[in-house]
Amino acid sequence: MELSKLSLSELKNLLTLIPAEIKKREKEEKIKTLKEVEAFAAERGFSLEELVGNSAIKTKKEKSTVAVKYRHPEKADLTWTGRGRQPKWTAEFLATGGTLEQLAV
Structure with a gap:
């Protein structure tokens, strides 16, 4: 993509889209890598939990909202x-x- 040929509004639009796309791709790459590592460990007779411990692979929990009292x-x-x-x-x-x-x- 030749940036010099884009208009200012097109560049600004790209600037807003890029961070979301990077975040999405990083998440996809992490999931792919985790699956590969799990498969690698399984081939050798281990679970990922056995190798790195449970706390290292837990996914983040979303904060739950607390009801108004x-x-x-x-x-x-x-x-x-x-x-x-x-x-x-x-x-x-x-x-x-x-x-x-x-x-x-």
Whole structure:
């Protein structure tokens, strides 16, 4: 591909497409390589887990979303899962005599 013949908009479009394509191809290459290594180990009577341990080949788990437990009584977009540090709006509500039960979803 001759980049000098492309327009500026075509170059910018390529610039947005390239990172996604690289990521996709890296993932495909990793999967292919893992299958090859597993086959290589199996030919010699081993599982990959036996050679490198379970933790080395575990796939990443996607973070699960936590359900909202508390919602601001007037501003529905202010929520809290009950995990981590208490939001400022929750602390203010409790300081004025409110309870968490009143905020429960």
